[in-house]
Amino acid sequence: MSILVLAEHHDGILVGATAHVVAAALKLKASIGGDIDVLVAGENVGAVAEAAARLDGVSKVRVADNAVYAHQLAEPLSALLVELADGYSHVLAAASTTGKNLLPRVAALKDVSQISEIVEVVDADTFKRPIYAGNAIATVQSADSLKVITVRSTGFDAVGEGNSAAIESVDTVVENRHSAFIKQELAQSDRPELAAAKVVISGGRGMGSGENFKLLDGIADKLGAAIGASRAAVDAGFVPNDMQVGQTGKIVAPELYIAVGISGAIQHLAGMKDSKVIVAINKDEEAPIFQVADYGLVGDLFEVLPAFEGRLDQ
Amino acid sequence: MKILVAVKRVIDYNVKIRVKADHSDVDLTNVKMAMNPFCEIAVEEAVRLKEKGVATEVVAVTIGPKAAQEQLRTALALGADRAIHIDTSAETEARVESLAAAKLLAKVVEEEQPGLVILGKQAIDTDNNQTGQMLAALAGLPQGTFASEVQVSGDGGDKKLQVTREIDGGLQTVELTLPAIVTTDLRLNEPRYAKLPDIMKAKKKPLDVKSPADYGVEVASKLTLLKVESPAERKGGIKVGSVDELVGKLKNEAKVL
Numbered sequence: 001m002s003i004l005v006l007a008e009h010h011d012g013i014l015v016g017a018t019a020h021v022v023a024a025a026l027k028l029k030a031s032i033g034g035d036i037d038v039l040v041a042g043e044n045v046g047a048v049a050e051a052a053a054r055l056d057g058v059s060k061v062r063v064a065d066n067a068v069y070a071h072q073l074a075e076p077l078s079a080l081l082v083e084l085a086d087g088y089s090h091v092l093a094a095a096s097t098t099g100k101n102l103l104p105r106v107a108a109l110k111d112v113s114q115i116s117e118i119v120e121v122v123d124a125d126t127f128k129r130p131i132y133a134g135n136a137i138a139t140v141q142s143a144d145s146l147k148v149i150t151v152r153s154t155g156f157d158a159v160g161e162g163n164s165a166a167i168e169s170v171d172t173v174v175e176n177r178h179s180a181f182i183k184q185e186l187a188q189s190d191r192p193e194l195a196a197a198k199v200v201i202s203g204g205r206g207m208g209s210g211e212n213f214k215l216l217d218g219i220a221d222k223l224g225a226a227i228g229a230s231r232a233a234v235d236a237g238f239v240p241n242d243m244q245v246g247q248t249g250k251i252v253a254p255e256l257y258i259a260v261g262i263s264g265a266i267q268h269l270a271g272m273k274d275s276k277v278i279v280a281i282n283k284d285e286e287a288p289i290f291q292v293a294d295y296g297l298v299g300d301l302f303e304v305l306p307a308f309e310g311r312l313d314q
Numbered sequence: 315m316k317i318l319v320a321v322k323r324v325i326d327y328n329v330k331i332r333v334k335a336d337h338s339d340v341d342l343t344n345v346k347m348a349m350n351p352f353c354e355i356a357v358e359e360a361v362r363l364k365e366k367g368v369a370t371e372v373v374a375v376t377i378g379p380k381a382a383q384e385q386l387r388t389a390l391a392l393g394a395d396r397a398i399h400i401d402t403s404a405e406t407e408a409r410v411e412s413l414a415a416a417k418l419l420a421k422v423v424e425e426e427q428p429g430l431v432i433l434g435k436q437a438i439d440t441d442n443n444q445t446g447q448m449l450a451a452l453a454g455l456p457q458g459t460f461a462s463e464v465q466v467s468g469d470g471g472d473k474k475l476q477v478t479r480e481i482d483g484g485l486q487t488v489e490l491t492l493p494a495i496v497t498t499d500l501r502l503n504e505p506r507y508a509k510l511p512d513i514m515k516a517k518k519k520p521l522d523v524k525s526p527a528d529y530g531v532e533v534a535s536k537l538t539l540l541k542v543e544s545p546a547e548r549k550g551g552i553k554v555g556s557v558d559e560l561v562g563k564l565k566n567e568a569k570v571l
Contacts, residue, residue, distance in 0.1 A: 010483055073488065074447065075456055097481040101459045104412065104447035113413050113537040116442045126540065131441055132331045136340055137543045143536040178456035178491045182476065186484040195482075199570075223571070231500070241462070241501060242484050247441070248500055250482070256570040266327070273548065277568045279560065285553075294551035294568065297560050307557040312571075 001089030002034035002059075006081070006102070007052050008094045009042060010186075014051035016196040017094035019158035024151045025092055026057045026159065027121040032089060035059035039084065039170070041077055043070035053165040064170040071181040072098055078105040079174040085110060085146060089124070095150035095251075103148050112144035117251075119155030133247040133270035153195055154253035154274060187240050194243065197226035199256045200272070202245055205232035206261020206282065206301060213239055215305045216260065222312045228252065228272075230262045246271035261301050264289025281305075315429030315473075315492070317360040317369045320419055320449075321353040321389050323382040324439040337541045340439075349385045352434025354392075355498040358505040359464060360432050361393035368466050369430070371395050375422055377415050379403040383521065390516035391508035397521040398422060402533060404525060409440070411535040414526075416448030421529035423453045428493060430475065435460050435497040446497035456490040462501045466492075 003025045008015040018038070025036045038052045041064040049063045062084070068076045081102070085091055091106065093099035095117040107114035119137075120128035126141045127149065194200065201216050201223070213227070220227050228245040229238065245252055247270035257275035262268060264280070264287055272278070273292055280293035281304050290296040297304060325331060325340075326348040332341045349357075363369040374389035375398040376382045386397040400418050402410055410418075423431060431453075436443035450457035458464070458477030462485065465476045475490045480499045508516075526533050554560045564571045 071486070074450075074459070078451065097460060097479075100443045101447065101457070104442075104444035105451040105457065107444070108413060108416055108448035108451035111413075113411055113535060114442075114444050114448075115537070116444060130545070131542070132325070132340060132439055133441065134545060135331050136333050137545050138539055139541040139543075141538045141540050143538070178494075180489045182487040182489050184481075184484065184486045235501070240484065241480055241499075242482060247438070248436070256564070256568075266330070273545075277564070277570050278548075278551070279564070290553070291550065292548050294548075295560055295563055296551060296553045297555075297557070298553060304557055308561065311557055311561045 001032055002087065003028055003036045003090045003092060004084065004088040005036060005038045006091070006093040006099065007038050007040040007048060008096055008098055009040065009045060009048040012044060012047055014048045016158065016193060017096055017153045018052065019055055020153035020156045021092050021094050021151045022055050022057050022159045023156040024118065024121060028090055028124060029057070031124040034089070037062055039064065039081070041069040041080055042072060043067050049167050053167055054161040054163050056159040056161065056163045058163055058165040061165050061167045062170045063167060064172060066173050068173060068176055071184070072102070073176065073179050073181060074101045074105050075179045076174050076176040077102055078109060080172055081106045082109045083172050084170065088146070090147045090149060092149050092151055095152050099150045103150050107148035110146055110148070112146050112148055113142060114148045115140060115142060116150050117152040118149055119152050133266050134273065135266065152251060154251055187242050191220060192224065192226045194226040194228055194245070195250050195252055197252070198254055199223045199225035200228050200245070200252050200254045201225050201258040201260065202228035202230065202262060203233055203238070203260050204230035204262030205236060207233060207238060210238040215302070218309045219305065219312065222309065230268050259289050259293070260305065262289055263287045264292065315369055316371045316373065316426060317363060318423065318426055318428035318431045319356050319360045319372060319374050319389065319394065320431070320433045320445070321357060321374055321376050321385050322350045322434070322437045323347050323376065323378055323385045324350045324437055327351055327438055333542050333544050337543060339539065339542050347381070349388050350434055350437045352436060352498050352500070354505040355500065355502050356432040356434050357389045357392050357394060358503045359498060362503065363466070364393065373398065373426060373428070375400065375419065377402060377410050377418055386521055387516050388508060390519040391513045392506065396519055399521060399523045401523055401525055410533055411537055412442050412444035412448055414531065414533045414535060415445050416452055417531045418526060418529055419445070419449045420452040421531060423449070430493060431495045433495070433497050435499055446495050450495040453495070455493055455495050457495045458488060458490055459497045460499045461496050462499050464496055464502070
């Protein structure tokens with residue numbers, strides 16, 4: 001049986017998460033064989049399809065290019081996936097807001113369970129996934145004929161890009177009378193994507209204000225880092241919510257995670273505790289973040305951050 | 315319009331969970347339980363829509379053991395008008411998976427004919443983030459997931475719902491025909507606390523008890539929980555005394571700079 005991977009894309013660009021989902025699909029392929037097809041659905045997605053065809057391990061890219069799939073609304077896209085799912089044993093998507101919005105709807109329409117945010121493929125039917133904000137790892141086995149799965153990107157290393165898979169178009173057009181796109185407000189940033197960055201520096205309530213987040217800019221620029229935030233910083237209005245790292249925000253696992261003025265609530269740890277090296281900068285030496293930090297520095301961030309930035313120049 | 319709100323009883327979000335010694339599940343005995351935080355936000359939003367005159371009645375529903383009635387009473391104290399408890403304790407000790415929950419809720423939707431259904435975006439125990447989407451699929455309704463703002467526009471038979479959704483890159487606004495399914499994100503609202511007089515009054519509000527069999531829904535799932543383990547522990551780190559020492563360690567010891 002074969003595997004269908006839903007490509008993730010924004011503004012005509014294939015998002016990095018897709019290469020991680022294909023990596024999970026390759027693990028499955030080792031058990032079941034078959035092909036890995038990638039579905040690119042949207043409007044004017046030619047360039048996305050070409051980028052998807054370069055991903056190693058992909059057999060074929062299927063492109064549904066139609067205005068009804070623009071902005072990847074759940075209602076038309078789930079109807080398309082339901083049409084295409086026959087012939088596949090597994091349907092995979094990234095555990096992004098797009099994948100989470102869509103795949104449970106597909107699963108219910110096919111009358112099967114959905115398995116969320118897998119971090120490991122044990123075999124074709126068995127998967128590991130975190131529960132309770134990452135404080136326990138569940139091994140689940142599905143007896144459904146079709147497995148509908150979202151993949152946590154940080155659990156799988158991205159595949160390379162030396163391939164040239166065939167591209168074919170999908171003519172299926174569905175109707176959508178129930179939902180319409182109105183507008184989108186995307187945060188602009190020249191920095192690397194939070195979920196894929198090698199280095200992440202995050203600020204919490206201790207930053208004191210949105211203005212003070214600028215203290216992180218210089219360090220982020222020097223390290224090529226993405227900037228994240230705790231829920232407390234987002235709720236206080238310091239920074240927009242798409243910067244939130246945690247159980248209910250983004251899950252990151254960079255080489256280096258620097259937590260500044262973050263106490264380290266369970267909810268935040270769920271989003272970053274798989275980072276390779278964790279640094280905590282906090283003036284409260286009792287802060288729980290120090291229990292997971294490889295290197296902790298107790299001090300006032302307003303003194304430490306400028307010194308840290310200065311030291312990076314040397 | 316009637317609003318249906320689904321709530322779930324889960325381990326309180328502050329509790330540090332323990333995995334059972336036999337690795338069958340997380341230990342739930344003698345642990346503080348509470349309403350799932352995202353469900354609280356759903357209840358609050360429904361009550362606010364009633365206070366604005368958009369909703370006429372708020373019905374809270376839960377699926378679970380008898381003890382889950384505590385969370386329904388909480389919803390009633392917060393302003394819901396009546397409650398439905400789908401009692402699963404007679405059928406199964408096991409958890410009710412999202413698909414079965416969605417099937418049961420779809421039956422309630424069919425029976426109650428609400429104009430809007432509000433759920434939390436995910437339960438903090440299973441972290442699935444599935445039930446609202448599955449319910450929308452089964453009921454054949456549009457979905458506004460991860461909502462941070464909800465507005466009803468138009469009047470009479472041409473009411474629509476504008477939902478601002480939290481997506482990876484920022485915010486997205488969609489317009490849905492009603493009836494519709496909405497799942498709440500954390501920033502939708504700040505839930506209120508129940509006052510003592512409201513808690514007393516909630517004891518007299520109607521609470522219907524049903525069973526999955528009443529709705530003809532099979533709770534058994536094709537998903538088996540084989541094992542639950544603790545995640546790999548991080549080994550305790552060290553505290554450094556200065557920025558110089560920190561940068562030195564990151565360069566020479568951890569080699570990440």
